[in-house]
């Protein structure tokens with residue numbers, strides 16, 4: 001009940017938008033495509049464009065070949081993208097449409113202009129979640145586009161995982177500050193957080209170019225941030241083009257960011273600049289100054305697995321107790337990874353993911369023994385309101401607030417922002433609930 005996830009194509013569409021001049025295409029009914037687009041539009045507050053094969057009852061019986069070949073011709077004629085990224089839906093998966101054969105047919109018919117590309121990924125939504133769809137599409141970018149380059153390039157690939165465009169921008173800032181030559185893919189900054197400047201551009205400036213995606217095969221190494229969203233692509237790149245893969249957590253919080261910066265330092269052979277060291281110092285200063293407000297606070301974390309693994313560690317590092325951990329995304333390694341990061345500091349932790357790990361379960365746990373804070377997406381607001389527990393909106397989707405598009409939560413600066421949000425939540429609650437004589441003006 002009240003699933004803590006959404007469907008695979010939403011993630012595939014988000015990843016595809018991170019390719020420059022790409023039009024995502026949903027091979028299914030118009031209803032699916034409308035839902036995927038609106039889910040992304042409502043979170044990112046930007047118009048999300050995508051095409052659809054517009055399945056009808058007839059397509060369900062005879063298959064989607066005619067619709068997709070027609071769609072490919074129409075899209076290249078009317079909208080002129082550089083690349084179409086097709087993902088399937090429940091219906092086309094159930095029919096069993098073979099997308100590579102259909103694309104080959106479209107190429108044979110001359111519907112794919114010279115120099116233009118069509119890639120695809122399978123996203124049956126009865127398996128996995130939106131994170132699985134994201135991972136599948138990024139792996140397909142590698143499968144279709146990465147080219148082994150005998151002349152080793154100087155670049156390093158960074159797969160940022162499913163994070164906000166603001167996070168992708170922050171990761172790029174860190175990489176530039178550390179003088180790491182990089183290819184970040186996918187990259188939705190300047191695609192889903194564009195400036196309002198009076199100019200209308202059908203395809204925004206941002207996104208990883210096809211040329212860059214081809215060059216990922218010649219990079220010196222790949223940093224995959226987040227096991228669930230990025231590992232498949234990094235492994236694929238290693239198998240296809242022998243690019244060594246370094247799997248890391250999302251750099252959320254102090255120690256996950258430390259590991260990211262250390263990996264850049266060791267693998268890329270670059271020095272850590274004073275600017276980054278100072279950012280770390282400011283974070284540590286704030287953590288130690290405010291420690292008494294975090295101590296032993298019980299927290300519920302719900303959302304996407306890569307985000308939660310890093311958040312659980314950060315909460316435990318702040319001496320909080322992340323006691324309930326729920327993710328709708330299935331995967332056997334989730335519990336192991338959370339427990340690894342908690343290092344036996346929270347023995348009472350309850351962890352659930354995959355089928356049955358939903359908002360209803362979380363609500364039951366909270367009713368049995370409450371928490372001081374919930375960190376999760378907008379859907380948590382119902383539990384927050386029912387139980388009168390503060391909520392910090394984090395993850396996907398956030399439908400009823402802004403800020404996630406502007407302010408990153410990755411890196412040391414992102415951790416400072418998270419810390420500020422947590423402190424605000426605890427202190428506002430204290431101000432509201434404390435007896436008159438205990439109300440403090442200063443910290």
Ligand code: SF4
Nearest residue numbers: 007032035089090125
């Ligand atoms: S039918 Fe499947 S692909 Fe379409 S919106 Fe529903 S879950 Fe997603």
